[in-house]
Amino acid sequence: MAVYTHLGAEELARLIAHYDVGELVSSKGIAEGVSNSNWLVETTRGRFILTMYERRIETADLPFFLGLLDHLSAARCAVPRTIHDRDGAAWRMVGDKAVALIEFLPGVSPSNPTxxxxxxxxxxxxxxxxxxxxxxxxxxxxxxxxxxxxxxxxxxxxxxxxxxxxxxxxxxxxxxxxxxxxxxxxxxxxxxxxxxxxxxxxxxxxxxxxxxxxxxxxxxxxxxxxxxxxxxxxxxxxxxxxxxxxxxxxxxxxxxxxxxxxxxxxxxxxxxxxxxxxxxxxxxxxxxxxxxxxxxxxxxxxxxxxxxxxxxxxxxxx
Amino acid sequence: MAVYTHLGAEELARLIAHYDVGELVSSKGIAEGVSNSNWLVETTRGRFILTMYERRIETADLPFFLGLLDHLSAARCAVPRTIHDRDGAAWRMVGDKAVALIEFLPGVSPSNPTxxxxxxxxxxxxxxxxxxxxxxxxxxxxxxxxxxxxxxxxxxxxxxxxxxxxxxxxxxxxxxxxxxxxxxxxxxxxxxxxxxxxxxxxxxxxxxxxxxxxxxxxxxxxxxxxxxxxxxxxxxxxxxxxxxxxxxxxxxxxxxxxxxxxxxxxxxxxxxxxxxxxxxxxxxxxxxxxxxxxxxxxxxxxxxxxxxxxxxxxxxxx
Structure with missing residues (x-):
């Protein structure tokens, strides 16, 4: 549970500009994910989870993971969809690390489920x-x-x-x-x-x-x-x-x-x-x-x- | 940069109910703060930062810190105000730790200021x-x-x-x-x-x-x-x-x-x-x-x- 990589505001704004999601309003590194870094990003058009894949091995699986989200989401399953960039790509590189912008979904995780x-x-x-x-x-x-x-x-x-x-x-x-x-x-x-x-x-x-x-x-x-x-x-x-x-x-x-x-x-x-x-x-x-x-x-x-x-x-x- | 304490969804919902801020919609532990834990909390009425003070010594200073935020905010300075609970208190205890609910403000921190x-x-x-x-x-x-x-x-x-x-x-x-x-x-x-x-x-x-x-x-x-x-x-x-x-x-x-x-x-x-x-x-x-x-x-x-x-x-x- 950590944010492993510093992503400056200007760098983040440049990244966000590759997506049709409006202008950057807020960004908070969130304490989720074990092998990746995550930010809760707000723009003038909504909220998103930005995930940075910290391990090289995961990048090879991204077409599977991100494609699956889109597939399930299109079938109206309760999963977040991937936000594609203006060129249609499901992920981009920031330096040598892959990042994906993912739909933010409301809800909290139950600790004592009924x-x-x-x-x-x-x-x-x-x-x-x-x-x-x-x-x-x-x-x-x-x-x-x-x-x-x-x-x-x-x-x-x-x-x-x-x-x-x-x-x-x-x-x-x-x-x-x-x-x-x-x-x-x-x-x-x-x-x-x-x-x-x-x-x-x-x-x-x-x-x-x-x-x-x-x-x-x-x-x-x-x-x-x-x-x-x-x-x-x-x-x-x-x-x-x-x-x-x-x-x-x-x-x-x-x-x-x-x-x-x-x-x-x-x-x-x-x-x-x-x-x-x-x-x-x-x-x-x-x-x-x-x-x-x-x-x-x-x-x-x-x-x-x-x-x-x-x-x-x-x-x-x- | 960490979240030191686990705060379950049900416990958080009970805490939020002490404030006039609507129902809990989302909560993400955020990677800010060195000696306290922070969550970005969304309710049906807005967004807030929930801070948990992990060190006992800080509690004694809370009237100063939280009162200062209210004072500066009332004077229209760019600082977040403290959200007071239904009894008017600026902070509450969760177990043996003090917590405060603080106004969420938009904006990002510049890495390369102009x-x-x-x-x-x-x-x-x-x-x-x-x-x-x-x-x-x-x-x-x-x-x-x-x-x-x-x-x-x-x-x-x-x-x-x-x-x-x-x-x-x-x-x-x-x-x-x-x-x-x-x-x-x-x-x-x-x-x-x-x-x-x-x-x-x-x-x-x-x-x-x-x-x-x-x-x-x-x-x-x-x-x-x-x-x-x-x-x-x-x-x-x-x-x-x-x-x-x-x-x-x-x-x-x-x-x-x-x-x-x-x-x-x-x-x-x-x-x-x-x-x-x-x-x-x-x-x-x-x-x-x-x-x-x-x-x-x-x-x-x-x-x-x-x-x-x-x-x-x-x-x-x-």
Whole structure:
């Protein structure tokens, strides 16, 4: 959560002039995004989010990410559209970094979601899955269970044990998940990171799903399982709120019914979702000095969720 | 530059309900403020800056800081007013931290100011000095030369030399500044930190002077000297832009003429201003680990300015 690059007012005004959005009125660096810098920019014609992609690797994926926003937005999904410049380009370079101007959407992210909010998120997710069916581009999921297990293996049991003595057991659990992982579930483009932070709401209405930078081709039911793990527990993952879970899935199925194989796979898919967050958090934990200013997220928050799904199986989604 | 405290949407909505500002529509943590957290909050009735004071010590000064904003704003100075809650209070507590809701002002901070902009800043500064004359509260300047020299002395010559071999010489320079410091110049409430970052502008118009958290009782000409040091050099302090300096002072004097003693004191006052930023930067430098994520500001940027003022004397302000 930071702004990594200083963008002067004059430089910003010059950038904005390439878009048909009026004159610059205000700009505030906002504390969102992990690998990119973001500004809330106001012009005489509206408000926009300006995103600067700080890592070179992301630029190659921009046609996919920004094209997806436009595709979903055109299909009336609750996602911000990309503002194209006067030449029609979805992004521009500022120095050696790519920037994109994105529609600002109202709404706030719920910290303690209600069932009505979870239901609305299920609806919005299913709508996006259906709308993305005819999106012409694909992007491989680089954080599938085999990939996240490889991250954990690379960390090593000894290092994992320094975080928590129960963490190395996830290596065996991960192998079981990879072995049983279903490869033939219906696919679309999935968000794959739809935490409450990435959803803007006004009351019970989803006004925006944002931060599609993990979006990829994948099983739709997996995306629903990620969202279940992200929305239906307390932060530490100690208690599952079944009312939230039921509302999420009911909302989803009100738009797109799950097939029997999808329904049967949900517990395992949710375990795979947890494995992903365990792996990325463990890696960050080991990479981040103890005295760093950044708060490290505890991977054990997701081992607890994983164990819940493993212990409760289908009942977790009943 | 960070948001230190998580403020959930529901908690924020409850807080906003204490003010007559409509319903919460959006909230973004913004990357401003060094010792406080800030959010750009939008409601159905407007936009506001919500500031959370992270350090206990600041709360004691809030009647001064927030009262000053209201006083200057009522006098039509370009500063944001404080939004009072339904009970008339200028700030409230959220847990053990004070928060204030402050008017949002348009404008961006110039990175490469023009003489017309520097002139406008001089005008706005003088207007604030005059308007603050009848502000009924006082606050001691805790960063006067004797204080900043004490900070440098506490760092110690050996530690200062690890930053730059020329830095310890500032201990002797500082003693000379303290010895010659004029104590009888006309006073008012001064901003004392009016860097371009703390000024919002639209074209050549000052729309807002912000971040009054160093404001104190002090010599008005010292405030002008701080602003000269902050606006009229390249970042490294290698070159003084005389056109900017002349425009700043002309703008100031178009509202409030400097007395002869003030004019004569300007070079020394500017040296004192530089000493302050040298001391705070040196202290931060020594307190910040080399591998920290925060970029350390180089104190030598201000030793160069100080040496310029010392070498050029009155000519720096001619």
């Amino acid at each position: 069932p009505a909010q979870a239901r609305a998120v299920g609806v919005a997710l299913a709508q996006a899955h259906l709308a993305a069916h005819d999106f012409p581009m694909a992007r491989e999921n680089t954080l599938a269970p085999r990939d996240t297990l490889a991250i954990l293996t690379q960390c090593g049991a000894a290092a994992l044990a320094t975080i928590d003595p129960h963490l190395p057991a996830m290596l065996d659990t991960g192998e079981a998940i990879v072995r049983d992982w279903p490869e033939d579930l219906p696919q679309s483009i999935i968000h794959s990171d739809l935490f409450p932070d990435n959803v803007l709401m006004l009351d019970d209405r989803v006004t925006g799903m944002i931060d599609f930078y993990f979006a990829c081709t994948g099983a739709m039911a997996y995306d629903l399982a990620v969202t279940h793990a992200a929305w239906c527990f307390d932060d530490a993952g100690e208690t599952c709120d079944h009312a939230l879970g039921r509302a999420l899935i009911e909302g989803y199925e009100s738009v797109r019914a799950l097939s029997e194989p999808e329904r049967a796979a949900l517990p395992l898919l949710a375990e795979g979702a947890c494995l992903r967050f365990i792996a990325s958090r463990a890696q960050d934990w080991l990479d981040t000095p103890e005295d760093a200013l950044v708060r490290r997220k505890d991977p054990m928050d997701f081992t607890r969720r994983l164990e819940f799904y493993r212990a409760n199986g289908q009942r977790a989604f009943a | 003489p017309a902009q520097a002139r406008a800043v001089g005008v706005a500064l003088a207007q604030a000095h005059l308007a603050a004359h009848d502000f009924p509260m006082a606050r001691e300047n805790t960063l006067a030369p004797r204080d900043t020299l004490a900070i440098l002395t506490q760092c110690g010559a050996a530690a200062l030399a690890t930053i730059d071999p020329h830095l310890p010489a500032m201990l002797d320079t500082g003693e000379a500044i303290v010895r010659d410091w004029p104590e009888d110049l006309p006073q008012s409430i001064i901003h004392s930190d009016l860097f371009p970052d703390n000024v919002l502008m639209l074209d050549d118009r000052v729309t807002g002077m912000i971040d009054f958290y160093f404001a104190c009782t002090g010599a008005m000409a010292y405030d002008l000297a701080v602003t000269h040091a902050a606006w009229c050099f390249d970042d490294a302090g290698e070159t003084c832009d005389h056109a900017l300096g002349r425009a700043l002072i002309e703008g100031y004097e178009s509202v409030r003429a400097l007395s002869e003693p003030e004019r004569a004191a300007l070079p020394l006052l500017a040296e004192g201003a530089c000493l302050r930023f040298i001391a705070s930067r040196a202290q931060d430098w020594l307190d910040t680990p080399e591998d920290a994520l925060v970029r350390r500001k180089d104190p030598m940027d201000f030793t160069r300015r100080l040496e310029f003022y010392r070498a050029n004397g009155q000519r720096a302000f001619a």
